[in-house]
Amino acid sequence: MENRLDGIAEALAALTAAGGGQAPESLTPGALVAVNQAFGALLRHVNAAFAPVAAEISRQSRTELGKESLAKTQGFRSPVALIQATTGSSVAEAVKIVQVGEATAPRMSLDGEHLPAPHPHVAAAVASGALSVTTAAVIVTLLDRLAVRVDAGRLDSAERELCARAPGMRADDLARLIARAEAHLDPNGVDDRHEDRRAKRSLTIHERDGLVHLTGVFDIETAAPIRTAVDAMVTRIMQGNEHADDATRDHRSPTQMRADALSDVCAHAIGCTRVPTAATTTVVVRMTLEQLESGLGAAQVDGTDAPLPAGAVRRLAADLQIVPAVLGGDSEILDWGRTTRLFTPAQKLALVERDGGCAFCSAPPPWTHAHHINWWKRDHGTTDLSNGVLLCTGCHHRIHNDGWDIHVDGTGTTAHVWFIPPPWIDPTRTPRPGGAARYALTA
Structure with missing residues (x-):
């Protein structure tokens, strides 16, 4: 004492x-x-x-x-x-x-x-x-x-x-760390936890005071196509707003955009006469080929914290377009040097594997862009993984405007991203960890 x-x-x-x-x-x-x-x-x-x-x-x-x-x-x-x-x-x-x-x-x-x-x-x-x-x-x-x-x-x-x-760590970052630690330490228990959560899924719809209230609770497997479709539609609008003037800007709030996106998806479903057998939603899942083939172990769905059983991914694969995180093969070039300015889709998938979304604030991957750490034009930066980082729009502006430096330690998708604050924020300029490595246990 x-x-x-x-x-x-x-x-x-x-x-x-x-x-x-x-x-x-x-x-x-x-x-x-x-x-x-x-x-x-x-x-x-x-x-x-x-x-x-x-x-x-x-x-x-x-x-x-x-x-x-x-x-x-x-x-x-x-x-x-x-x-x-x-x-x-x-x-x-x-x-x-x-x-x-x-x-x-x-x-x-x-x-x-x-x-x-x-x-x-x-x-x-x-x-x-x-x-x-x-x-x-x-x-x-x-x-x-x-x-x-x-x-x-x-x-x-x-x-x-x-x-x-x-x-x-903030509460949401801690929750992400704990969820991934549990999946890492006890991958065989992911199935039981997933089934318990799946049993709790529900959706209630009722009208009150002239408004229709939807209250839903979904497990990761059920929510994956819903979240991916809605986020994709909202992200497209937000990206358009980034360079729009006041006359052309979409002034809806993000919550209003999500509500309208869900309505649009359902309106499309009502008018669709085709049987939905083709892939309509892209869900990026991170797992090994062995896990996908055996149905054993845990997978990570982009934009979510809790792991998903490999068996559930096999069920999703029957209806959705699954993008496996098998990167860097002979069919894809992940380092382009200065031969191209924009990061390729394969490079962005690799950056998502490394950064897990916004490397600074952990926003989901659909909300992010691949940015050059050393700028392409001003600093003659290369379009390589070692010079790329995923950032949402807000963090991108904040980092550049406030004078943060970014350092990538290592190569490929296993590299670690560090953010170095400017002296006026931290006189010692102590690097702060970023990217998915913050939540990955080695024990």
Whole structure:
């Protein structure tokens, strides 16, 4: 506990040095960013210190103690209710801090031997302030769920790697990392999870106040053609808007565009007299030829986080145009030098394999363009994978306008993309990882 209190004291000192005692409106943009970072560190250290306390409250409130339970003696039905009332947190937040406290606290065997925490790497990352309790709870939940199916040594390596990758990730990036980690560690479990999700698919349609409400929940397999068709139509409109003037610009919001796209697809289906046997939608799926032939293992559908069983891909292949991620063969040239200015479809597929969508913000592949890192005209850049990067329109403008540098480490589809911030954002110019490599575990 003393070490954790030291962490709080250090975080408080950092907050004061950053200007945390000043009125926020008086801070410069740089100072405001520094104060924001200092507050984040302080919150992580406070929760790290509180987690073992919450775990001990839970231990002293276990069910077998009956009326002697600590929570019940304080007038609460459970330790979570006690913590929730004391901290003002939600039930979910209280559950997470108890879970992390129990997962990161040292144990004692029946014969009195001191044992390490159930998740020592998570414990170290939380104690250092690198991981928030929320992020730690997500990692612990994954590891505990896989404990009966995955070798302990692999889980330990995965825990170490997840703790190294997760700090600083947004919630959606963390979800993507966890989904791909689970598929990597337990590919045989993808089928069971997919069938569970598939059973929950539903679509309800009702009218209220002159509006028709569609509420849908779809598994990845069912949603693939819907999402691909709608995204393709909306992307085409957004691309047209990029160079349009105010008179020709489509002023609909993206949500309105999606609604109209779905209506257009259905209107076409009503008027279509042909049996839909031909391929009508292109879905890019990333898997090995062996997985496709055997129907075993997990595949990744472009634009989605959760994996899809290889068997489901075989079902999709009967109705949709499947583009396999078999790239760089004799039939396609992936490096063109300066013989051509525009990236080819094969090159973009290769960039999608490497970048996974927008390499900066992770927007889905259909929303992106292939851009030259060193510009074709100004810098005499080549039309090669090593000089290409997938970026959505917003990130493309932001990176160029703000002065970010991009570096590609390695060659081909396994290379790593790094974004180097300008000095006014980060004086140290510490490279930030981009592309699909952010979510790929090696354990």
